Amino acid sequence: MQKPPTPQERYQAEAQVISGQIRPVKRFYAFLFVFPTLMALWVVLSGRFDAFHLILGVISCALVSFLSGDLLFPHAPHPRQTFRLWWRFPLYVPWLLYQIFLANLHLLYLTFHPRMLQLIDPHMVRFRSTLKSEMALLTFANSITLTPGTITVRVSPDGDFVVHAIDRFSGEALPGEMEKRVARTFGED
Amino acid sequence: MDKIFLYASLILCLIMVLSLYRALFGPSVLDRLIGVNAIGSKTTVLLVLVGLLFHRVDMFVDIALAYALLNFVAVLAAARYFQKRGGLGR
Amino acid sequence: MNLVVIIILGLGLVFFAGGAVGILRFPDFYSRLHPAGKMDTLGSFLMLGALALYHLHPFTLDNVLVAIKIMLIVVFYFLASPTATHAIVDAGIRAGQSAWQKPKQGAGS
Numbered sequence: 001m002q003k004p005p006t007p008q009e010r011y012q013a014e015a016q017v018i019s020g021q022i023r024p025v026k027r028f029y030a031f032l033f034v035f036p037t038l039m040a041l042w043v044v045l046s047g048r049f050d051a052f053h054l055i056l057g058v059i060s061c062a063l064v065s066f067l068s069g070d071l072l073f074p075h076a077p078h079p080r081q082t083f084r085l086w087w088r089f090p091l092y093v094p095w096l097l098y099q100i101f102l103a104n105l106h107l108l109y110l111t112f113h114p115r116m117l118q119l120i121d122p123h124m125v126r127f128r129s130t131l132k133s134e135m136a137l138l139t140f141a142n143s144i145t146l147t148p149g150t151i152t153v154r155v156s157p158d159g160d161f162v163v164h165a166i167d168r169f170s171g172e173a174l175p176g177e178m179e180k181r182v183a184r185t186f187g188e189d
Numbered sequence: 190m191d192k193i194f195l196y197a198s199l200i201l202c203l204i205m206v207l208s209l210y211r212a213l214f215g216p217s218v219l220d221r222l223i224g225v226n227a228i229g230s231k232t233t234v235l236l237v238l239v240g241l242l243f244h245r246v247d248m249f250v251d252i253a254l255a256y257a258l259l260n261f262v263a264v265l266a267a268a269r270y271f272q273k274r275g276g277l278g279r
Numbered sequence: 280m281n282l283v284v285i286i287i288l289g290l291g292l293v294f295f296a297g298g299a300v301g302i303l304r305f306p307d308f309y310s311r312l313h314p315a316g317k318m319d320t321l322g323s324f325l326m327l328g329a330l331a332l333y334h335l336h337p338f339t340l341d342n343v344l345v346a347i348k349i350m351l352i353v354v355f356y357f358l359a360s361p362t363a364t365h366a367i368v369d370a371g372i373r374a375g376q377s378a379w380q381k382p383k384q385g386a387g388s
Binding site: 190193197200201204205207208210211217219220222223224226227230231233234237238241246247250251253254257258261264265268269271272 | 281285288291292295296298299300302303308311312315319320322323326327330333334341345348349351352355356359360362363366367369370371373374
Binding site for chain 1: 300307364
């Protein structure tokens with residue numbers, strides 16, 4: 001596995017993307033990532049399976065992902081890693097749903113409690129995450145927002161998190177097991 | 190089953206009225222934004238329910254998808270505007 | 280089958296109602312975002328999932344496509360709702376919204 005990029009390298013890569021000097025291999029990786037997604041979306045949204053509509057879809061999806069695929073994912077990983085992600089991610093989702101359900105039950109209890117103001121205690125939590133890649137950080141930040149009484153306020157590309165927690169109980173649970181699971185999903189453990 | 194969908198839509202409308210209080214009388218602009226976002230997410234579900242009531246889900250689900258996109262973009266644009274402006278302005 | 284759909288639909292309505300009441304009851308801007316961002320997501324997931332399940336009943340290709348489209352809305356919501364919440368809370372921090380503090384009760388604890 002390759003070394004994760006430092007912030008300087010990342011800004012240089014972004015500058016290369018903007019000026020159109022990115023390496024063709026990376027562009028091809030991004031193409032491989034974007035094209036199946038767009039194609040699946042096309043098939044579901046059009047709902048027709050005759051040759052005419054499918055060929056139209058292939059042409060337009062290829063054009064869009066060729067022109068702007070590297071804008072969406074400037075640091076597209078190697079296809080082997082992408083493929084790993086496609087079957088690791090569905091394993092992560094049911095656990096996340098279960099956690100969201102538990103968190104919502106807790107929040108529902110807080111909401112309908114008559115003496116709510118004594119139970120909640122809003123405060124900020126700061127911690128540093130060990131995750132490296134942008135997709136992993138995005139997934140982790142969104143998962144934090146969706147689960148136990150916490151909202152991500154700020155994320156830096158190096159992994160500094162500022163989190164708003166609704167009570168002491170949910171603030172203490174961070175970063176905890178969720179970070180480990182995200183790291184395992186993205187192959188960073 | 191149609192009756193249950195009708196009652197579900199009515200309850201959903203009632204919940205939307207509750208959220209409307211925050212959108213109308215919120216102390217700050219961002220509180221209003223929270224209320225508008227909550228109403229938008231309920232409207233998406235309501236559109237699919239209406240589609241089931243009219244037996245035309247295939248048409249209404251596209252409208253619901255477009256509405257979800259539009260709601261997201263509107264909230265994001267308003268939030269970014271107030272963030273760039275760096276204040277709410279009294 | 281219908282009973283399962285009705286139960287999930289009712290559960291989603293309970294979460295939506297909790298979200299609305301939470302928006303009304305919580306004391307400050309930041310804690311109001313918690314019910315708005317989370318309960319609406321789970322509520323729409325449950326309700327749209329129940330509707331997709333109900334619509335699957337005559338198992339034809341058209342119905343399956345419509346059900347997939349409904350689930351597509353759910354997937355979009357799971358991406359969009361945290362992003363919108365984050366954008367709003369960022370604007371709130373920049374605008375300097377005051378946070379509600381727990382009143383201190385005595386010296387101990």
